[in-house]
Amino acid sequence: xxxxxxxxxxxxxxxxxxxxxxxxxxxxxxxxxxxxxxxxxxxxxxxxxxxxxxxxxxxxxxxxxxxxxxxxxxxxxxxxxxxxxxxxxxxxxxxxxxxxxxxxxxxxxxxxxxxxxxxxxxxxxxxxxxxxxxxxxxxxxxxxxxxxxxxxxxxxxxxxxxxxxxxxxxxxxxxxxxxxxxxxxxxxxxxxxxxxxxxxxxxxxxxxxxxxxxxxxxxxxxxxxxxxxxxxxxxxxxxxxxxxxxxxxxxxxxxxxxxxxxxxxxxxxxxxxxxxxxxxxxxxxxxxxxxxxxxxxxxxxxxxxxxxxxxxxxxxxxxxxxxxxxxxxxxxxxxxxxxxxxxxxxxxxxxxxxxxxxxxxxxxxxxxxxxxxxxxxxxxxxxxxxxxxxxxxxxxxxxxxxxxxxxxxxxxxxxxxxxxxxxxxxxxxxxxxxxxxxxxxxxxxxxxxxxxxxxxxxxxxxxxxxxxx
Amino acid sequence: xxxxxxxxxxxxxxxxxxxxxxxxxxxxxxxxxxxxxxxxxxxxxxxxxxxxxxxxxxxxxxxxxxxxxxxxxxxxxxxxxxxxxxxxxxxxxxxxxxxxxxxxxxxxxxxxxxxxxxxxxxxxxxxxxxxxxxxxxxxxxxxxxxxxxxxxxxxxxxxxxxxxxxxxxxxxxxxxxxxxxxxxxxxxxxxxxxxxxxxxxxxxxxxxxxxxxxxxxxxxxxxxxxxxxxxxxxxxxxxxxxxxxxxxxxxxxxxxxxxxxxxxxxxxxxxxxxxxxxxxxxxxxxxxxxxxxxxxxxxxxxxxxxxxxxxxxxxxxxxxxxxxxxxxxxxxxxxxxxxxxxxxxxxxxxxxxxxxxxxxxxxxxxxxxxxxxxxxxxxxxxxxxxxxxxxxxxxxxxxxxxxxxxxxxxxxxxxxxxxxxxxxxxxxxxxxxxxxxxxxxxxxxxxxxxxxxxxxxxxxxxxxxxxxx
Numbered sequence: 001x002x003x004x005x006x007x008x009x010x011x012x013x014x015x016x017x018x019x020x021x022x023x024x025x026x027x028x029x030x031x032x033x034x035x036x037x038x039x040x041x042x043x044x045x046x047x048x049x050x051x052x053x054x055x056x057x058x059x060x061x062x063x064x065x066x067x068x069x070x071x072x073x074x075x076x077x078x079x080x081x082x083x084x085x086x087x088x089x090x091x092x093x094x095x096x097x098x099x100x101x102x103x104x105x106x107x108x109x110x111x112x113x114x115x116x117x118x119x120x121x122x123x124x125x126x127x128x129x130x131x132x133x134x135x136x137x138x139x140x141x142x143x144x145x146x147x148x149x150x151x152x153x154x155x156x157x158x159x160x161x162x163x164x165x166x167x168x169x170x171x172x173x174x175x176x177x178x179x180x181x182x183x184x185x186x187x188x189x190x191x192x193x194x195x196x197x198x199x200x201x202x203x204x205x206x207x208x209x210x211x212x213x214x215x216x217x218x219x220x221x222x223x224x225x226x227x228x229x230x231x232x233x234x235x236x237x238x239x240x241x242x243x244x245x246x247x248x249x250x251x252x253x254x255x256x257x258x259x260x261x262x263x264x265x266x267x268x269x270x271x272x273x274x275x276x277x278x279x280x281x282x283x284x285x286x287x288x289x290x291x292x293x294x295x296x297x298x299x300x301x302x303x304x305x306x307x308x309x310x311x312x313x314x315x316x317x318x319x320x321x322x323x324x325x326x327x328x329x330x331x332x333x334x335x336x337x338x339x340x341x342x343x344x345x346x347x348x349x350x351x352x353x354x355x356x357x358x359x360x361x362x363x364x365x366x367x368x369x370x371x372x373x374x375x376x377x378x379x380x381x382x383x384x385x386x387x388x389x390x391x392x393x394x395x396x397x398x399x400x401x402x403x404x405x406x407x408x409x410x411x412x413x414x415x416x417x418x419x420x421x422x423x424x425x426x427x428x429x430x431x432x433x434x435x436x437x438x439x440x441x442x443x444x445x446x447x448x449x450x451x452x453x454x455x456x457x458x459x460x461x462x463x464x465x466x467x468x469x
Numbered sequence: 470x471x472x473x474x475x476x477x478x479x480x481x482x483x484x485x486x487x488x489x490x491x492x493x494x495x496x497x498x499x500x501x502x503x504x505x506x507x508x509x510x511x512x513x514x515x516x517x518x519x520x521x522x523x524x525x526x527x528x529x530x531x532x533x534x535x536x537x538x539x540x541x542x543x544x545x546x547x548x549x550x551x552x553x554x555x556x557x558x559x560x561x562x563x564x565x566x567x568x569x570x571x572x573x574x575x576x577x578x579x580x581x582x583x584x585x586x587x588x589x590x591x592x593x594x595x596x597x598x599x600x601x602x603x604x605x606x607x608x609x610x611x612x613x614x615x616x617x618x619x620x621x622x623x624x625x626x627x628x629x630x631x632x633x634x635x636x637x638x639x640x641x642x643x644x645x646x647x648x649x650x651x652x653x654x655x656x657x658x659x660x661x662x663x664x665x666x667x668x669x670x671x672x673x674x675x676x677x678x679x680x681x682x683x684x685x686x687x688x689x690x691x692x693x694x695x696x697x698x699x700x701x702x703x704x705x706x707x708x709x710x711x712x713x714x715x716x717x718x719x720x721x722x723x724x725x726x727x728x729x730x731x732x733x734x735x736x737x738x739x740x741x742x743x744x745x746x747x748x749x750x751x752x753x754x755x756x757x758x759x760x761x762x763x764x765x766x767x768x769x770x771x772x773x774x775x776x777x778x779x780x781x782x783x784x785x786x787x788x789x790x791x792x793x794x795x796x797x798x799x800x801x802x803x804x805x806x807x808x809x810x811x812x813x814x815x816x817x818x819x820x821x822x823x824x825x826x827x828x829x830x831x832x833x834x835x836x837x838x839x840x841x842x843x844x845x846x847x848x849x850x851x852x853x854x855x856x857x858x859x860x861x862x863x864x865x866x867x868x869x870x871x872x873x874x875x876x877x878x879x880x881x882x883x884x885x886x887x888x889x890x891x892x893x894x895x896x897x898x899x900x901x902x903x904x905x906x907x908x909x910x911x912x913x914x915x916x917x918x919x920x921x922x923x924x925x926x927x928x929x930x931x932x933x934x935x936x937x938x
Contacts, residue, residue, distance in 0.1 A: 111805075111808075112800050112804045112805050112808070112846070112847070112850050113797070113800065113801075113805060115796075115800065115846055116793060116796045116797055116800065117793075119788065119796070119842060119846070120788075120791060120792075120793055120796060122788070123788035123789050123790075123791050123842075124789075126788060126789040127789055142853040142856070142857075143853075143856060145853075145857060146857065146860070146861075147857065148808055148811065148812075148853075148854045148857040148858045148861070149808050149854075150857075151853040151854060151856060151857035152804055152808060152850035152851070152853045152854040152857070153850065153853075154853055155849045155850050155851075155852055155853025155854070155856075156800075156804070156846040156847065156849050156850035156853070157846070157849075158849045159833070159834045159835075159837060159842075159844075159845030159846045159847070159848055159849025159850065160837075160842045160843075160845060160846035160849070161837070162835075162836060162837025162845060162849075162938065163788075163833070163837035163838050163839065163840075163841050163842040163844075163845040163846075164788055164837070164842050165837060166837050166838065166839040167787050167788055167789070167839050167840070167842070207837060207938070208938075318636050319588065319589075319591070319592035319595060319632075319633055319636055320592050320593075320595040320596055320636070321592075322589060322592050323589075324585060324586075324589055327584075327585045327588070327589060328582070328585050331581050331582065331584065331585065331625075332582075335581045335621055335625070336580075336581050336582060339580075339581070339617055339618050339621060342617065343617075364628070364632070365628045366628075366631075366937070366938075367631060367935075367937055368628060368629075368630070368631025368632035368633070368634060368635050368676060368933075369632050369635065370632065370635040370636050371632075371636070372632050373588060373592075373628075373629045373632040373633050373636070374629070375628075375632075376628030376629060376631060376632040377581070377584055377588070377625040377626070377628045377629035377632075378581070378625065378628070379628055380624045380625050380626075380627045380628025380629070380631075381581050381621035381622065381624050381625035381628065382621070382624075383624055384611040384612075384614075384617075384620040384621045384622075384623055384624025384625070385617045385618075385620060385621040385624070387611070387612060387620060387624075388611075388614060388615065388616065388617040388619075388620035388621070389617045391615070392615075392617070427935075460938070464837075466836075466896075466935045466936055466937070467935055467937060468835070468836055468935070468936060468937005468938045469631065469676070469677075469835075469929070469937045469938070
């Protein structure tokens, strides 16, 4: 769905007009294009120590120009790293190119006072950040620290990053990676998450953290085909976000099984043709839905590696006016069907190693939403399900995660009355709704081998939407 | 600080005008007054089973009229409970009084389908809810469920309740209690939390959950004096939220030590006189601040039971313009001082059993806030500190918790430019800013013996402020 306002104020006299009137000025976001550079300029790496050095090595391995700032001086100067990477000056980079990203290596912080030099160093370079540039923090999870000072410093990163993300403009975003105790900075999923967050794939992910729980996972040999050889099932794939997921996973190399209700059969067949996959017409609330999905995938594609639970419905009413039919239908499709399908698949011994489940939740499930008690119950339920299923899958190297879209431009949101729709799509740090592909890209990452160390996460794809708990 | 707009639109022609123009219509909230009834009408208890019966017993023990709805029929009828409490009809209660609260007993749910009948039963009675009425869910924590279906059902409660809270009007709020595995519905802190959430003390707590982790704690013999005999220290107590905390804890029976910087000595002395406590002029960033607080409390009051870390400062700047002085001052006062003081106190053997720490965090620390990277870092850090300190205190029956205020009407928020201030105070479910006393009441509860089973919580006092992660 096009956002005509964003197109209008992104260029020419529309931009000048919006600026003069003080209107929101969303910009067209940098999104993934095969073959395009990972970041739109050199990466400034802030921080010192083995973690920072490991990040420098990884970035250089991705053909990224790296500048260093040790983050220890407050006077506007910046020290060069021992590794020999050039020191950063404002606006620096070869030929004065703008920075593609600022990466903060914060894995070694041990007390709140350690944050100051590093964040201020990042701050000195913010004006050099390119449009759709990135700020990414790499730090450790707070909850497992047993020293209060360490826990405080680590939590502090989250507050600072979320504030910083709200200060960025021109399509730039701020996100973070939280490493569990003992997981190295260059663990496969830490680097996988870093690549994802730096890239155009994460265009609409803002103000969020990915937690890397283990050193499992594997970076793809071909970054353009991270899902090569995988068989993926996507439910609700006939249109909207589901169709975008199918296209994105296919682009990334997966063989697709697209699932939707028989009534959407024509649209589903078109998507299947487009992605060169197979279509399975199926009501996912059928008791044998899981068995039928498995049978189809095994019979037609010889395996099943990725299951994307995307199918979902809304039946909005204030609770005072809600009837059982509306409530029960939403819970049956959005949650109970996922549970039943998972049970059937996990009971089978035919799944590939490292099976991936990715469910589509919603920011409504996190924050609640007026008129959506049933929908929010189902989507919050999905998040609980994913966390519990993650624990169950851990033994076999499988993962379960969810993405929680905020305001995404789809046929569904296009039906929201104009005034509410304009509010809904502007109350986020990027001042625009996301595109279905933005949700799809996050799912593609979580479904990949690179995310093998990431499980039980709920990743918001919401442009740092205001609504929260 | 008065909110003149709320006064204006709460009554008379101001109310009519606001309604006609479609403006926000906040109402004056029910707040605690000594001797007032716990709830403004009978309590409808939705649900069946031992948990519901135990809640009925507890509510009746508090002189509350209880109606029952088993929540199992969808046809608008309501079945009477086996216990003999009368069945609820719409608008029921003795003489047709409006409902003071709806309490949902959800502790026994085992699959997502179990939510429907119970929430729909609550929905049927929502129009009977009195102004400043309450909806309170009692359910179990999702994260410890090992069955995905149970985890999903439990998480579903959170999405449904948060949505429902956004649908309530006239000062009514919705909140929940999450019980850890094995903690009975009538554990002291579960009942303590229920009393708190039903009461006017929780006027500005909305859309939130309190987690009861253990069966520790003790309900007060006199509910009007839950802090009788306790010695409490409040930092930053010369004005604003800190002074309100001192007054509230004193009203609840505590002996007060009020602490503030020497420059605020006159205001501090006035607060100390008012609460019949003692004043301690102290810069809390001094290395020996903890020792001096302890020495004062022991010497003047013979003990120390409660420490409220309220002192805090802001030095707002966009990170690109931030200097080290601004960043470091905020972290030093808001976070590093708390860590150092806690270390000194916990190293002593002079504290009372069941020592209570309550820190004032902020929704900025949760959601981030433009211009507040330093402040949000410090407040997020406080939350990490509290979770880590909670684990450390568990052995001695102590607890550490935080409250996270949203938009509170203080001298600080009165300095925000008018337009931003109006947005800030309206973007929450109650469409108004909170009062300092609302923060104080939450702290008073967390400091009480009744909250002995609640630790490591961060309770938002924000009227269900929009801003979240």
